[in-house]
Amino acid sequence: MVLMLIKTAKASLIYVLTIVCILFGAHLSFAAGDKITYPQKEWSFSGITGTFDRASQQRGLQVYKEVCSGCHGLRLLAYRNLKAIGYKDNEVKAFAAENSVNAIDDEGEIIERSARPSDKFVSPYPNIQSARAANGGAYPPDLSLIVKARSDGANYLHALLTGYVEAPSEKKVPDGMYYNKYYSGNLIGMPQPLYEDGVTYADGTKATQEQMAKDVTAFLAWASEPELEERKKTGIAVILFLLVLTTLSYFAMKKIWAPIKNREI
Amino acid sequence: MSKPKFKNPVVKWIDYRLPIFTFMDHELNHYPTPKNLNYFWNFGSLAGIALVTMIITGIVLSMNYTAHVDYAFDSVERIMRDVNHGWLIRYIHMNGASFFFIVVFVHIFRGLYYGSYKAPRELLWILGVLILLLMMATAFMGYVLPWGQMSFWGATVITNLFSAIPVVGESIVTWLWGGFSVDNSTLNRFFSLHFVLPFVIVGVVILHLIALHRFGSNNPIGIDVKGTQDTLPFSPYYTIKDLFGLGVFLTFFAAAVFFFPNFMGHPDNYIEANPMVTPAHIVPEWYFLPFYAILRAIPDKLGGVLFMFGSIAVLFILPWLDRSPVRSSQFRPIFKIFFWVLVFDCILLGYLGAMPAEGIYVILSRIATAYYFFHFLILFPLLPYIEKTKPLPISISVPVLSGASTASAFAVREKK
Amino acid sequence: MSIKSSSKIEKNETKRDFLIVSTYALAGVGAASFAWPLIDQMNPAADTLALASTEIDLSSLEEGQSITVKWRGKPVFVRHRTPDEIKQAKEVLIDGMRDPQTDSDRVTNEKYIVLVGVCTHLGCVPLGQKTGDIKGQYGGWFCPCHGSHYDHSGRIRKGPAPTNLEVPSYKFLSDTLIRIG
Numbered sequence: 094m095v096l097m098l099i100k101t102a103k104a105s106l107i108y109v110l111t112i113v114c115i116l117f118g119a120h121l122s123f124a125a126g127d128k129i130t131y132p133q134k135e136w137s138f139s140g141i142t143g144t145f146d147r148a149s150q151q152r153g154l155q156v157y158k159e160v161c162s163g164c165h166g167l168r169l170l171a172y173r174n175l176k177a178i179g180y181k182d183n184e185v186k187a188f189a190a191e192n193s194v195n196a197i198d199d200e201g202e203i204i205e206r207s208a209r210p211s212d213k214f215v216s217p218y219p220n221i222q223s224a225r226a227a228n229g230g231a232y233p234p235d236l237s238l239i240v241k242a243r244s245d246g247a248n249y250l251h252a253l254l255t256g257y258v259e260a261p262s263e264k265k266v267p268d269g270m271y272y273n274k275y276y277s278g279n280l281i282g283m284p285q286p287l288y289e290d291g292v293t294y295a296d297g298t299k300a301t302q303e304q305m306a307k308d309v310t311a312f313l314a315w316a317s318e319p320e321l322e323e324r325k326k327t328g329i330a331v332i333l334f335l336l337v338l339t340t341l342s343y344f345a346m347k348k349i350w351a352p353i354k355n356r357e358i
Numbered sequence: 359m360s361k362p363k364f365k366n367p368v369v370k371w372i373d374y375r376l377p378i379f380t381f382m383d384h385e386l387n388h389y390p391t392p393k394n395l396n397y398f399w400n401f402g403s404l405a406g407i408a409l410v411t412m413i414i415t416g417i418v419l420s421m422n423y424t425a426h427v428d429y430a431f432d433s434v435e436r437i438m439r440d441v442n443h444g445w446l447i448r449y450i451h452m453n454g455a456s457f458f459f460i461v462v463f464v465h466i467f468r469g470l471y472y473g474s475y476k477a478p479r480e481l482l483w484i485l486g487v488l489i490l491l492l493m494m495a496t497a498f499m500g501y502v503l504p505w506g507q508m509s510f511w512g513a514t515v516i517t518n519l520f521s522a523i524p525v526v527g528e529s530i531v532t533w534l535w536g537g538f539s540v541d542n543s544t545l546n547r548f549f550s551l552h553f554v555l556p557f558v559i560v561g562v563v564i565l566h567l568i569a570l571h572r573f574g575s576n577n578p579i580g581i582d583v584k585g586t587q588d589t590l591p592f593s594p595y596y597t598i599k600d601l602f603g604l605g606v607f608l609t610f611f612a613a614a615v616f617f618f619p620n621f622m623g624h625p626d627n628y629i630e631a632n633p634m635v636t637p638a639h640i641v642p643e644w645y646f647l648p649f650y651a652i653l654r655a656i657p658d659k660l661g662g663v664l665f666m667f668g669s670i671a672v673l674f675i676l677p678w679l680d681r682s683p684v685r686s687s688q689f690r691p692i693f694k695i696f697f698w699v700l701v702f703d704c705i706l707l708g709y710l711g712a713m714p715a716e717g718i719y720v721i722l723s724r725i726a727t728a729y730y731f732f733h734f735l736i737l738f739p740l741l742p743y744i745e746k747t748k749p750l751p752i753s754i755s756v757p758v759l760s761g762a763s764t765a766s767a768f769a770v771r772e773k774k
Numbered sequence: 775m776s777i778k779s780s781s782k783i784e785k786n787e788t789k790r791d792f793l794i795v796s797t798y799a800l801a802g803v804g805a806a807s808f809a810w811p812l813i814d815q816m817n818p819a820a821d822t823l824a825l826a827s828t829e830i831d832l833s834s835l836e837e838g839q840s841i842t843v844k845w846r847g848k849p850v851f852v853r854h855r856t857p858d859e860i861k862q863a864k865e866v867l868i869d870g871m872r873d874p875q876t877d878s879d880r881v882t883n884e885k886y887i888v889l890v891g892v893c894t895h896l897g898c899v900p901l902g903q904k905t906g907d908i909k910g911q912y913g914g915w916f917c918p919c920h921g922s923h924y925d926h927s928g929r930i931r932k933g934p935a936p937t938n939l940e941v942p943s944y945k946f947l948s949d950t951l952i953r954i955g
Contacts (some may be wrong), residue, residue: 140484141617169439174439230601234629238628242625242626320445321438328617329616331611339605345601350598353595
C-alpha cells in the first residue's frame with residue numbers, strides 16, 4: 094500500500110514537473126530581453142482574488158479625463174462601460190454628453206451630435222497622422238489596452254508616470270524630448286504629465302503625483318481587462334469544481350482498479 | 359468475443375442496419391488495452407479532447423470574428439469586452455493552443471521513450487508526425503488572426519522563409535501573400551485555412567486511431583500483448599483513468615485561463631498590427647521556439663530553412679533509423695540516458711529560440727542543433743551495435759504474477 | 775463465513791457503484807455547464823443591447839408627415855397624424871376586425887402613431903411612409919409582398935397578415951422627444 098502510494102506520488106510528481114517546466118520555460122523565454130525593472134507596487138487587482146478599487150478607479154478616470162485625454166484616446170471603451178466602475182445611468186449619460194461625435198443628418202450633411210452612452214470614448218485626434226503631426230512626430234498611443242500591451246504593465250505605467258527625473262549630465266536631451274529613468278532609451282516624447290495637485294479630486298483625496306499615478310493605473314488596468322473580476326470569480330468556482338471532480342475520479346479509479354491490483358499483489 | 363447485445367429497440371434496429379453501435383462498443387468499450395499503461399498514456403486522449411475543445415471554441419469565435427485588416431483587431435476586442443462570455447471562450451482558445459502543444463509534446467516524447475514508433479506501428483507514428491505538422495500550420499495561421507503586432511510580424515517572417523527557395527522563392531511568397539506584403543488577402547486566406555485545417559486534422563486523427571487499434575497500444579515494457587491475460591477492456595478501466603487525467607489536466611488549464619491568461623502570450627500582440635514598425639524583440643509562440651532556434655543556428659538562409667524542416671522530416675523516417683528490436687527504454691540503459699539528453703536539448707533549443715541571436719547563444723544553438731541531428735541520424739542507427747539491452751520479461755503479466763510456474767504455464771500455452 | 779463475505783462484497787459493490795455513478799454524473803454536469811457560454815455567446819452582445827433603445831426628436835415632424843427610424847435593425851414608423859386621420863382611426867367599429875383593438879390602446883399621444891414597420895405576415899416593410907406611396911384601401915399602410923392593408927392606426931383590415939402592426943414600447947420624455955425600447 095505504502096509502496097503504491099509512493100509510486101503514485103512519483104508518477105504525479107513527474108507529471109506536474111513536466112507541465113511546470115514547460116510553462117516556466119515558455120514564460121522565461123518571453124520575460125528575457127526586458128532589461129529595465131520597475132518598482133513592484135501592491136495592486137488591489139493582482140492576485141487570485143484581486144478586485145478593482147472603485148474609488149481609485151473613479152479618481153483615475155478623473156486623471157485620465159483632465160490630464161491624459163488631451164493626447165491619448167481610449168477608443169475601445171464605451172461610455173456605458175463606466176457603469177462597471179460605479180457610475181449611475183444619468184451620470185454616464187452626462188459624462189458622454191460632454192463629448193461630441195460626427196453623424197450624418199437626413200440631408201447627408203456631416204453634423205455633430207453629443208455623444209451617447211452607447212458611443213465609444215471620443216479620441217482626441219481623428220486619425221494617427223493628425224495625432225503624430227500635433228505631437229512633433231511622436232504618436233501618443235491609445236490607452237485602451239496599455240496595461241496588457243506592456244510587460245509588467247501596471248508597474249510599468251506607474252513607474253513611467255513617476256519616472257521623470259533630472260537627466261544625468263552626460264546625457265544630451267534634445268528639444269521636444271524628456272528624460273525618464275524607466276523608459277527604454279530614457280528619452281521620451283511625452284512631457285511629465287503628473288504634478289502635485291494637477292487635479293482636484295472630487296472625494297478630497299490629496300492629489301500627489303504618486304496618488305494620481307496609482308489611480309490612473311488602476312483605471313487603465315480595468316480598461317485593459319474589464320472582465321478581470323468576473324474572470325477570477327468564475328475561476329475560483331471552476332477550479333473548486335475540478336478539484337472535487339478530480340478527487341472523486343481518483344477514488345473511483347482506485348475502486349475500479351482494486352480487483353486488478355489485488356490480483357497482481 | 360461475444361456479440362454485444364443492445365437492449366434499446368431503437369439502438370438494435372439501427373445497429374442491425376448500420377452497425378455503428380457495435381463498432382463503438384468494440385473500439386471504445388471492449389477494446390483490449392494493455393493492463394500496465396502508466397500515466398503517460400493519458401496524453402493521447404487528452405490530445406483528442408484538446409482538439410475537440412479547440413474546434414468547438416474556434417467555431418464559436420468565428421461567429422464573432424471579422425477577417426479584415428481594418429476590423430480584425432477590434433472584432434477580437436469586441437469578443438473580449440461585449441460578446442457574452444467572449445473573454446472566456448477566447449482565453450480558452452488562446453491558452454488551449456499552448457496546452458494542446460504541451461500535451462502533444464509529452465505524447466511524442468512518450469512515444470520516443472517507449473519505442474512506440476517501431477514495427478508494426480510505423481504508420482501510426484508517421485500519421486502522428488503529420489498531425490504535428492498540420493497543428494503547427496494551423497497554430498501559426500491562428501496566431502495571425504487577432505492582427506496584433508506579433509501576428510503581423512510573425513506572419514511576415516514565417517512566410518518569408520519560403521523566399522529561401524532558389525529561383526521561385528520570391529514568386530511563392532507573393533503567391534502566399536496575395537500581394538506584396540502581408541495584407542488583407544493574406545489575413546482572409548489564413549482565416550479560411552485556419553478554419554478548415556482542424557477538420558483535416560480530425561481526419562488524420564481518425565486514421566491515427568485506426569492504425570492504433572490495428573495492433574493496440576504499446577506499453578511501458580514494450581513487448582507485445584500475449585493474450586487476454588495481458589489486457590483489460592478499455593471501459594471502465596481506462597475511461598476512468600482518462601477521466602482522472604482529464605481532471606488534473608483541466609485544473610492546470612483552468613488555472614491558466616482564469617488567472618494567467620496572457621502568461622504564454624506576448625504583450626505586443628495587444629498592439630494593433632503596424633506594417634511600418636517592427637517590435638524590438640519578435641519571437642514566435644513558445645511551441646515554435648526550438649524550431650526557430652534551429653533556423654537561426656544555420657548562418658545560411660536556405661540552409662536554415664532546410665534544417666528547420668529537416669528537424670521534422672527526420673521524425674518521419676524514425677522507425678527505420680532505430681535498428682534496435684527492443685522498444686522500451688526500460689531495457690536500453692544507454693538509449694535511456696540519451697533520451698534525457700534529447701529532452702534537455704529540445705528544452706535548451708526552446709530557450710535559445712527566445713534569446714537574441716548573438717554571442718554565446720549562437721554557439722549554443724549550433725551545438726544543440728548538431729546534437730538533435732546526431733541523436734536521430736547517427737545515434738539511432740548505431741546504438742544497437744554498442745548497447746547491451748537488459749533481458750526482456752516473457753509477457754506483460756509475468757513481472758506482476760507470482761510464481762515462475764504460472765509464467766511458464768503461460769509460455770507453454772503461447773507455444774501451442 | 776460465506777454469508778459474511780458475500781454481504782461484504784455486496785455492500786462494497788453498491789458503494790462502488792454510487793461513487794462511480796456520481797463521478798460520471800459530476801463530469802456530465804461539468805460538460806453541460808461548459809455548453810452554456812458557448813450557447814449564450816449567440817445572444818445579443820453588450821454593444822448590441824446598448825443600441826436597443828433609441829431617442830427620436832419629433833419637433834420637426836409636421837402634421838401629415840412620417841419618419842422612419844432604424845431601431846434594433848428594423849424600421850420604426852412614426853406618423854404625425856392629421857385630425858381627420860385620428861377621427862377615422864377612432865370612430866371605426868372594431869367589431870369584426872381580425873385583431874380588434876381601439877385606437878387609444880395603440881397610442882400614447884393620439885397625434886403620433888409609433889409602429890414597428892414590419893408586416894406581421896412574413897416580415898416585409900409595408901409602403902405608406904412617403905407621400906406618393908400606395909397606402910392601401912384604408913389609407914394607412916400597404917404591404918406589397920402579399921397585399922396586407924393597414925389603417926391609420928396600423929391595424930390589419932384586409933389581406934393575409936394575422937395581427938396589427940406591432941407597437942414598440944416607448945415613452946415620451948417630453949412633448950416632442952420619445953425613447954423607443
